[in-house]
Amino acid sequence: MPSRLNYHHLRYFHVVAHEGNLTRAAERLAVSQSALSVQIRALEDRLGHKLFERRNRSLQLTEAGHIVLNYADAIFASGEELLATLARGGSWRQVLRVGALSTLSRNFQTAFLEPILKRDDVQLVLRSGTLADLLGQLDRHELDVVLVNTLPVREPDTPWIAHPIDAQAVSLVGSPARIGAKRSWLDCLRTEPLILPAQASALRGAFDALLDRVGIPVKVVAEVDDMAMMRLLAIQDIGLALVPPIVVQQELRDGRLMEATRFPDIVENFHAITLPRHFPHALLDVLLPGPEPP
Secondary structure, eight states: OOOOOOHHHHHHHHHHHHHOOHHHHHHHHTSOHHHHHHHHHHHHHHHTSOOEEEETTEEEEOHHHHHHHHHHHHHHHHHHHHHHOTTSOOOOOEEEEEEEETTSOHHHHHHHHHHHHTOTTEEEEEEEEOHHHHHHHHHTTSOSEEEESSOOOOOTTOOOEEEEEEEEEEEEEEOHHHHTTTOOHHHHHHHSEEEEEOTTSHHHHHHHHHHHHHTOOOEEEEEESOHHHHHHHHHTTSSEEEEOGGGGHHHHHHTSSEEEEEEEEEEEEEEEEEOOOSSOOHHHHHHSOOOOOO
């Protein structure tokens, strides 16, 4: 019969994981560093996986270490709740750590997470930032998935996997007063100021190519790399905005904004970036599209 899990070892691991430093953890537990190291190795031997690795003189959790920490957090939180009140038992909640580009549509993020948003057994940790910062957190297993609308360059040794999760043709949207009931989108381009994505974006390149083909000079009043800001500028009637409809879905429903046209050949692609995992995250199986049936 296999030996049972030693919760004394697990407590030591729990403190080291949260302190991120063996010296501070040893002081907090009032034991020597060597004794603490022995306890951690004993837990690793029992579990059959390394829980820490050294990077730049600091301890970083491995993928297995993050999984063990999730369980340890739940176990010790339940113990504290038990001591506080016997009437309220602790329940384990799955934690999903999601990173998203700071410029990504909030409506898109909400739509992606919708299948798990109201589940009682789920706790979400949401982070935003630059692509480099988010990929760094993903590499350190501090995030489970990163949501992007711009894929980074993938080198031969790049470990991450990009899962296509949506592709939306973009629209030219604006106030009903600007678009009118019978005006064509070409007329709108000729006469109305435009709110466009930044020059470096793929959407802007495709739209500029369209303008070149139709031969229409336009007035650009704002170049924006943030979808949320493009939405606000369109609502404030600064001009017509080139955005995926999901960015302004509520405003389209209530009539504050309307579509002049949709461009089927100009597409915004959304991806979820993950790392290959020995221990697949059950919640990502819910959120990410499965393989196409044969």
